[in-house]
Amino acid sequence: MIVLIGGFILVIIGIWAMLAKKNIIRIIIGFSIVDTGIHLIIVALGYVKGATAPIIDTAVKMQSSVSTGMKLVTKVVDPVPSALVLTAIVIGLAVTALMLSFTIRLFKVHGSLNIDDYEELKW
Amino acid sequence: MIKYLLIIVAVIGMAFMFYPLVEEYSVATGLNDLANTYVYGSVKDLNMPNTVTAVVVTYRGLDTLGEVTVLFLATAGVGFLLRRKRKNSETRRHGSEILQTGAAFMSPLIILLGVYIFSHGHLSPGGGFQGGVVIASGILLLVLARVDFKFSHGIIHFSESLSGVGYVIMGVLGLLLLGVSSFLDPRYLPMGEYLYLFSSGAVPVIYSFIGLKVGSELSSVIDSMQAGGCDQ
Amino acid sequence: MPDILALILLLLLSIIAAVYAIYTKRTLSAVIASGIISLSASIIFLIYGAPDVAMTEATIGAGLTTVVFLYALKQTKGGDDD
Numbered sequence: 275m276i277v278l279i280g281g282f283i284l285v286i287i288g289i290w291a292m293l294a295k296k297n298i299i300r301i302i303i304g305f306s307i308v309d310t311g312i313h314l315i316i317v318a319l320g321y322v323k324g325a326t327a328p329i330i331d332t333a334v335k336m337q338s339s340v341s342t343g344m345k346l347v348t349k350v351v352d353p354v355p356s357a358l359v360l361t362a363i364v365i366g367l368a369v370t371a372l373m374l375s376f377t378i379r380l381f382k383v384h385g386s387l388n389i390d391d392y393e394e395l396k397w
Numbered sequence: 398m399i400k401y402l403l404i405i406v407a408v409i410g411m412a413f414m415f416y417p418l419v420e421e422y423s424v425a426t427g428l429n430d431l432a433n434t435y436v437y438g439s440v441k442d443l444n445m446p447n448t449v450t451a452v453v454v455t456y457r458g459l460d461t462l463g464e465v466t467v468l469f470l471a472t473a474g475v476g477f478l479l480r481r482k483r484k485n486s487e488t489r490r491h492g493s494e495i496l497q498t499g500a501a502f503m504s505p506l507i508i509l510l511g512v513y514i515f516s517h518g519h520l521s522p523g524g525g526f527q528g529g530v531v532i533a534s535g536i537l538l539l540v541l542a543r544v545d546f547k548f549s550h551g552i553i554h555f556s557e558s559l560s561g562v563g564y565v566i567m568g569v570l571g572l573l574l575l576g577v578s579s580f581l582d583p584r585y586l587p588m589g590e591y592l593y594l595f596s597s598g599a600v601p602v603i604y605s606f607i608g609l610k611v612g613s614e615l616s617s618v619i620d621s622m623q624a625g626g627c628d629q
Numbered sequence: 630m631p632d633i634l635a636l637i638l639l640l641l642l643s644i645i646a647a648v649y650a651i652y653t654k655r656t657l658s659a660v661i662a663s664g665i666i667s668l669s670a671s672i673i674f675l676i677y678g679a680p681d682v683a684m685t686e687a688t689i690g691a692g693l694t695t696v697v698f699l700y701a702l703k704q705t706k707g708g709d710d711d
Contacts, residue, residue: 280640351678357452368471374701522680
């Protein structure tokens with residue numbers, strides 16, 4: 275619960291940074307704060323109370339019976355949100371690097387990092 | 398100021414959208430049906446302790462293939478935007494003596510740790526994405542320490558293409574050997590014994606290909622960002 | 630639950646680092662602060678039973694993202710801080 279609220283606060287801070295700041299690098303930092311907040315939210319949604327990591331080795335107790343097959347005694351965490359967040363983090367790094375290389379090209383051409391100086395699409 | 402007023406309205410609207418999710422949330426006390434199927438199926442059908450790897454490689458394998466494609470496209474974009482215009486004659490500062498000696502000692506060990514992580518991804522926490530990232534950080538240490546570190550683009554492009562093609566071939570082999578609707582099914586190799594390295598079919602091979610691909614792509618991202626398309 | 634104190638401290642650390650990353654004058658400090666956010670998030674993932682995610686977030690968020698930002702800062706030297 276508390277991690278969910280913390281993740282939402284991080285998302286809102288990041289959106290504030292993306293909308294209110296002028297420096298392009300600050301806007302990208304705000305984007306990466308939103309990224310981390312979303313990851314916290316997804317992992318918090320998959321948490322099970324009093325559970326351990328979903329790796330079924332000797333640390334996780336199991337009981338096997340003839341009728342039902344095997345059954346876990348220790349609780350484990352939902353593995354699906356972990357798998358989704360795992361790939362999302364790596365993609366997030368690649369997308370951040372792409373945005374930063376756009377920033378470098380813009381700076382080489384126009385010589386400014388202020389977002390207000392780029393008004394070709396403004397009306 | 399009217400701009401700040403609009404921003405505050407936007408942020409409050411965002412918070413209002415998040416509010417129902419927080420209000421209706423309660424900590425789960427057990428797994429839902431989908432997660433139960435995945436956890437038990439990973440142990441029974443695939444002979445694999447790490448259920449996260451089972452979801453990433455097998456149950457959501459097509460998803461992972463798409464993610465690797467997105468990673469490739471983003472890397473290609475970085476390389477295109479920051480391509481080198483002329484001969485790179487920028488004078489970089491040498492790393493200090495401690496950094497150079499430490500890098501020569503540490504970076505082979507870091508790369509070895511990365512290979513260990515992605516080859517044991519079906520047994521312990523870890524896997525292709527984590528191992529590839531560790532390999533990229535080992536190469537980053539070399540790039541930081543040595544000015545004359547020549548980054549062989551031929552080897553990087555070769556390993557990147559090889560691992561991408563290998564990943565798709567391992568998927569298509571499942572389609573050929575096991576029948577229709579079994580793309581990326583790893584059960585055509587022997588399943589082995591539980592908790593041993595050579596077990597759970599083709600999963601270690603596929604995850605090693607993913608690890609090589611992620612490592613080489615992130616290394617080329619770091620190299621492009623370091624050069625920065627300088628043209629002086 | 631004894632972990633709740635650690636969770637509160639880590640979340641407070643990350644929120645303070647986020648506010649600092651927005652309102653500090655120097656962009657370099659903002660980049661370092663965003664690395665702190667990722668590091669505390671990785672410890673939260675470890676407490677919440679997701680060690681795979683914790684490994685990835687620690688290596689990428691605190692290591693590679695910071696370095697990529699620093700390279701971009703080096704390339705755009707002379708741009709105005711705000």
